[in-house]
Amino acid sequence: xxxxxxxDKFKGRKKLKIEEGSWIKCEKCKSLLFIDDLLKNLKICPxxxxxxxxxxxxxxxxxxxxxxxxxxxSKIKPVDIIxxxxxxxxxxxxxxxxxxxxxxDAIIVAHGKMFxxxxxxxxxxxNFMGGSMGSVVGAKFVRGAEFAIEKRIPFISVAASxxxxxxxxxxxxxxxxxxxxxxxxxxxxxxxxxSVLTDPTMGGVSASFAFLGDIIIAEPESLIGFAxxxxxxxxxxxxxxxxxxxxxxxxxxxxxxxxxxxxxxKKTIYTLIKHTHG
Amino acid sequence: MDLDKEIQALNDQIAILRERVKxxxxxLINEVVKLRKRFKKLAKEKMESLSAWDRVQLARHPKRxxxxxxxxxxxxxxxxxxxxxxFADDKAIIAGFANFxxxxxxxxxxxKGRDTKEKIERNFGMxxxxxxRKAIRVMKLAEKFKRPVITFIDTPGAYPGIGxxxxxxxxxxxxxxxxxxxxxxPIVATVIGEGGSGGALALGVAxxxxxxxxxxxxxxxxxGCAAILFKSAESAxxxxxxxxxxxKNLFELGIIDYIVKEPLGGAHLQPEKMYRILRRAxxxxxxxxxxxxxxxxxxxxxxxxxxxxxxIEK
Numbered sequence: 001x002x003x004x005x006x007x008d009k010f011k012g013r014k015k016l017k018i019e020e021g022s023w024i025k026c027e028k029c030k031s032l033l034f035i036d037d038l039l040k041n042l043k044i045c046p047x048x049x050x051x052x053x054x055x056x057x058x059x060x061x062x063x064x065x066x067x068x069x070x071x072x073x074s075k076i077k078p079v080d081i082i083x084x085x086x087x088x089x090x091x092x093x094x095x096x097x098x099x100x101x102x103x104x105d106a107i108i109v110a111h112g113k114m115f116x117x118x119x120x121x122x123x124x125x126x127n128f129m130g131g132s133m134g135s136v137v138g139a140k141f142v143r144g145a146e147f148a149i150e151k152r153i154p155f156i157s158v159a160a161s162x163x164x165x166x167x168x169x170x171x172x173x174x175x176x177x178x179x180x181x182x183x184x185x186x187x188x189x190x191x192x193x194x195s196v197l198t199d200p201t202m203g204g205v206s207a208s209f210a211f212l213g214d215i216i217i218a219e220p221e222s223l224i225g226f227a228x229x230x231x232x233x234x235x236x237x238x239x240x241x242x243x244x245x246x247x248x249x250x251x252x253x254x255x256x257x258x259x260x261x262x263x264x265x266k267k268t269i270y271t272l273i274k275h276t277h278g
Numbered sequence: 279m280d281l282d283k284e285i286q287a288l289n290d291q292i293a294i295l296r297e298r299v300k301x302x303x304x305x306l307i308n309e310v311v312k313l314r315k316r317f318k319k320l321a322k323e324k325m326e327s328l329s330a331w332d333r334v335q336l337a338r339h340p341k342r343x344x345x346x347x348x349x350x351x352x353x354x355x356x357x358x359x360x361x362x363x364x365f366a367d368d369k370a371i372i373a374g375f376a377n378f379x380x381x382x383x384x385x386x387x388x389x390k391g392r393d394t395k396e397k398i399e400r401n402f403g404m405x406x407x408x409x410x411r412k413a414i415r416v417m418k419l420a421e422k423f424k425r426p427v428i429t430f431i432d433t434p435g436a437y438p439g440i441g442x443x444x445x446x447x448x449x450x451x452x453x454x455x456x457x458x459x460x461x462x463x464p465i466v467a468t469v470i471g472e473g474g475s476g477g478a479l480a481l482g483v484a485x486x487x488x489x490x491x492x493x494x495x496x497x498x499x500x501x502g503c504a505a506i507l508f509k510s511a512e513s514a515x516x517x518x519x520x521x522x523x524x525x526k527n528l529f530e531l532g533i534i535d536y537i538v539k540e541p542l543g544g545a546h547l548q549p550e551k552m553y554r555i556l557r558r559a560x561x562x563x564x565x566x567x568x569x570x571x572x573x574x575x576x577x578x579x580x581x582x583x584x585x586x587x588x589x590i591e592k
Contacts, residue, residue: 204476
């Protein structure tokens with residue numbers, strides 16, 4: 001469940017590094033890409049197909065045609081509950097993350113239309129403290145679910161998270177219960193819940209709402225699992241097989257419904273909505 | 279742990295003297311009374327000044343009563359149920375029917391195992407998905423037969439392994455959490471030792487959450503937190519302190535409902551006394567969940583967990 005495992009593993013790997021103004025280099029094939037082209041191409045490298053990580057807002061833009069509200073519950077902001085300090089104060093980490101991402105916390109809950117269908121999208125941002133789930137992620141997820149129930153519209157979550165936010169200690173663990181209960185309330189109200197897993201979806205997020213979708217879709221080659229690969233390797237003292245905990249592996253093991261690339265994601269979700277709420 | 283050795287030595291000495299008194303050496307009774315006084319004073323002082331890290335050691339103490347001990351001493355007619363009907367029987371979780379004070383209940387708990395062989399069999403109390411799926415199965419039986427569920431939490435965490443991931447550790451934990459969240463029967467959970475992260479919470483979504491005085495409950499082990507955030511394994515005691523993982527911390531944070539007092543020096547020193555105390559606590563807390571309308575019971579449980587979390591809104 002080590003958050004650092006993921007942050008280390010992905011640091012710099014999929015982040016967009018803007019060089020020389022509007023040109024960036026693909027992390028995989030090293031081609032120089034014009035940033036506007038890349039954004040138009042859903043942050044997929046046109047040469048090698050490498051997918052750069054999307055921000056929460058970019059994700060919403062990629063899925064919605066009309067956005068009524070990018071963040072329904074933007075007034076909800078994090079606090080340092082227990083005065084947590086490791087090598088840094090949680091307060092300072094929050095401030096840094098807020099400045100870096102322009103977000104209050106690691107999730108936005110958007111309301112809008114996908115073609116002609118009204119939906120709610122809870123979109124996570126890995127750049128905000130590794131997409132970790134604390135009180136704000138829990139609260140906004142739950143409000144979004146209740147909003148979907150009230151409006152009787154489908155609810156979509158896009159997970160990108162290293163797991164629970166350690167700096168909120170036990171309270172972050174309880175967000176797993178809180179969000180899972182929200183999913184069950186949607187179940188009982190007959191609301192479609194589609195869970196999209198992106199790179200990475202781990203720990204407390206994976207073991208709560210992310211794996212409770214009516215339909216679970218993963219982006220290609222995403223790392224998805226409960227325990228972090230490094231923790232597993234240390235425990236079993238073996239090297240993990242190639243492709244372990246990746247989307248394609250999970251599909252083969254029957255853990256998810258499908259692996260869908262970014263370009264087909266919107267169409268797939270829309271078709272599923274029509275099949276269920278049509 | 280020094281504290282433990284000193285108190286344990288006194289405790290043992292008292293036990294020996296008591297035996298001798300029983301066998302007729304009545305003159306020793308004064309000595310017993312004296313030692314007992316010293317023991318109480320010493321233990322009380324020490325217990326009050328315990329650090330979070332000390333409590334971690336107590337929570338993991340090799341002689342600490344486990345789920346099996348509570349089942350054997352607090353319940354009658356226990357019938358264990360096995361298997362998840364899908365893959366295997368996970369011995370890291372024990373589940374079944376029993377009577378508690380004459381009333382039928384369902385029990386689900388983590389079991390770490392006592393000796394080496396049993397520890398290996400039970401995987402040190404670290405469940406695989408099968409364990410959680412067995413738990414879910416028994417929860418649904420409890421709901422069907424209108425029996426309250428009593429859970430005992432004592433795990434370092436869900437097992438991080440290849441098979442566990444392949445078979446959906448995340449999904450199993452998530453489903454267990456969700457099932458408990460809306461189960462239409464009362465649930466009382468007790469953290470008896472180690473409450474290790476999601477693997478613990480999977481048995482912890484309850485109407486009443488109890489925690490033994492020296493148990494710990496945390497989103498990550500102090501060692502894990504030290505390695506990740508403090509960047510040094512030696513910082514585990516500091517991480518334990520900062521994470522706020524003791525029963526007192528959790529009560530103050532509004533996460534647990536009730537602290538179960540332990541005998542002086544810890545549950546392992548006087549297990550019989552521990553059983554008596556927990557029996558009373560379970561009885562009292564079960565009573566609070568009884569005779570409630572089931573819709574209201576579930577609605578209250580939802581509200582309880584919905585209220586967990588702190589943020590500002592403006």
